[in-house]
Amino acid sequence: MNISILGTGIVAQVFAKALLAKGHQVQLGTRDAKASLARTEKGMSGETLSSFLQANPLVKLGSFQESAAFGEIIVNATNGAGSIAALELAQEKNLNDKILIDIANPLDFSKGMPPTLFIVNDNSLGEEIQKRFPKLKVVKTLNTMSCEVMVDPARVRGDHTAFVSGNDASAKAQVTNYLVIWFGWKPTNIIDVGNISTARGTEQLLPLWIRLFGAFQHANFNFHIAK
Amino acid sequence: MNISILGTGIVAQVFAKALLAKGHQVQLGTRDAKASLARTEKGMSGETLSSFLQANPLVKLGSFQESAAFGEIIVNATNGAGSIAALELAQEKNLNDKILIDIANPLDFSKGMPPTLFIVNDNSLGEEIQKRFPKLKVVKTLNTMSCEVMVDPARVRGDHTAFVSGNDASAKAQVTNYLVIWFGWKPTNIIDVGNISTARGTEQLLPLWIRLFGAFQHANFNFHIAK
Numbered sequence A, B: 001m002n003i004s005i006l007g008t009g010i011v012a013q014v015f016a017k018a019l020l021a022k023g024h025q026v027q028l029g030t031r032d033a034k035a036s037l038a039r040t041e042k043g044m045s046g047e048t049l050s051s052f053l054q055a056n057p058l059v060k061l062g063s064f065q066e067s068a069a070f071g072e073i074i075v076n077a078t079n080g081a082g083s084i085a086a087l088e089l090a091q092e093k094n095l096n097d098k099i100l101i102d103i104a105n106p107l108d109f110s111k112g113m114p115p116t117l118f119i120v121n122d123n124s125l126g127e128e129i130q131k132r133f134p135k136l137k138v139v140k141t142l143n144t145m146s147c148e149v150m151v152d153p154a155r156v157r158g159d160h161t162a163f164v165s166g167n168d169a170s171a172k173a174q175v176t177n178y179l180v181i182w183f184g185w186k187p188t189n190i191i192d193v194g195n196i197s198t199a200r201g202t203e204q205l206l207p208l209w210i211r212l213f214g215a216f217q218h219a220n221f222n223f224h225i226a227k
Helices: A010-021 A033-038 A049-055 A064-070 A080-090 A125-132 A147-151 A169-183 A196-203 A206-216 B010-021 B033-038 B049-055 B064-070 B080-090 B125-132 B147-151 B169-183 B196-203 B206-216
Strands: A002-006 A025-030 A060-063 A073-076 A099-102 A137-141 A162-166 A190-194 A222-226 B002-006 B025-030 B060-063 B073-076 B099-102 B137-141 B162-166 B190-194 B222-226
Touching: A002 A010, A002 A064, A002 A080, A010 A025, A010 A147, A010 A169, A025 A033, A025 A064, A033 A049, A033 A060, A060 A064, A064 A080, A073 A080, A080 A125, A099 A125, A099 A169, A125 A137, A125 A196, A137 A169, A137 A196, A147 A169, A162 A169, A162 A196, A169 A190, A190 A196, A190 B206, A196 B206, A206 B190, A206 B196, B002 B010, B002 B064, B002 B080, B010 B025, B010 B147, B010 B169, B025 B033, B025 B064, B033 B049, B033 B060, B060 B064, B064 B080, B073 B080, B080 B125, B099 B125, B099 B169, B125 B137, B125 B196, B137 B169, B137 B196, B147 B169, B162 B169, B162 B196, B169 B190, B190 B196
Parallel strands: A002 A025, A002 A073, A025 A060, A073 A099, A099 A137, A162 A190, B002 B025, B002 B073, B025 B060, B073 B099, B099 B137, B162 B190
Antiparallel strands: A137 A162, A222 B222, B137 B162
C-alpha cells in the first residue's frame, strides 16, 4: 500500500520504519525537501533526516503535495502547530476523500515547559482539520502515547488503549483494522469514542501524559480504560 | 476521625456513606442547611437530601463553616463552579492548615452537553483553591472517576489509577494512605503526579471521561496508566 506521512520528525520516522517493515511503500512529505535534507541539527530521533534516509533508503521524501498525491492513505505526523498549513500545501486535490490518520496534537511550546494546548476545551485540532477539509476522512487516533508505543504496543505491559475519533464510521473501522494488522493492536484495546469532536477528549490527555513522562522519566506507558 | 464533606450532592452522599461505614464521624456542609433540607427535587442519587439524611441518621448536616470547623480533614465535594465560594463561606480560620481532599472538577454546563471546563489549559481548579487558601494543604485526587468508583475501586475490573497532585508531600502521603485504608485502593495504583499544577492534567481527563460515559452508558470504568 502507498502511504503518505506528512512530517519528517521522529514520529514520522518511527511510523515510516514500522510501515516499511510491513512491506508498504512510504513517502514522507515536507515543505521543502532540499531544505529538510540540508538540516544538520539532529532531531529527537538522534539523527538528521538525511542520515535517517541513508539508513532507510526505501523511505521516499517529497513535498507535502507529492507525498499526499502518492498516498492511498495519509498520516498527519506534522507538529500540530503546522498541521493545517501542511495540509493546505498538500492541496485538496491530493487529499480528496482519502483517510487522514491524524496523530498530531495542538501542543504550544511557546510559553515554556510543560506545553499547553493552542486549541482546547470547546474545539480540537482534529475538528479544525475536518472543518478545513470537509471531504477528507479524518480519523484521530494514537495521539495519546509516544510514537514508539503507537507502532509497538507490546512495549507497554498489559492491556492499554488506542482511542479512535471520526465522523466516518467505515473510515474508523478501516483505521482500526490497520492498527491491528500494521502494529499488532488488540482489537479489544481499541475504543471508538465517537465523532471527530471527541478528539477534544483525547487531545486533552496530553497535559497529563507530559507530566507522567516527567514523573516516570520514560515514555513506555499508556492510558488504559479499565472497566 | 471527624471528616468534613463540603457539598450535599451525590458525590458528598456517596463519600459520607463510605466514611461512616469505616467508623468515621461525618458532617456535610452546605450554604444554608434549612434550604437544602427543604429541597424537594431529587438529585442524581435518586433521593432528596432530607430522605438521604433520614436513611443515614449518623450523617450530620451544617453550614460550610460548621462543617469545616468540625472536620480534622475536609473533602471538597461541591460542584466546581461553587468550590471557591463554599470555601470562602467555610472561612479561613476553620480551614487553616488542614488537608483539603479536592475531588471537584471545573465543569461548565452552561453551554450545553457535554460540558466544557471553565478553568483549563494553563490553570486548574486545584491551583485556584491553593492560591486563594495558601495555608490549606490541597490534595487533588479521585476527580477522574465516578464517585462510586472513588470509594469502591473494586467496581472496576483489574488495575486502575488514582492520581494525586499537591504541593505538600506529607499531605499527599497521608491522603494516599487514606485511599488505601478507607476505600481499599491498591498502593501501586496510586500515582503521585507532582505539585498542584499537575491538577491541570487530571482535570483535563474529564472531557474524555464524559464522552466514554456516553459511549459505554455506565460509569464503572476508570483510567489506568499501563507501563
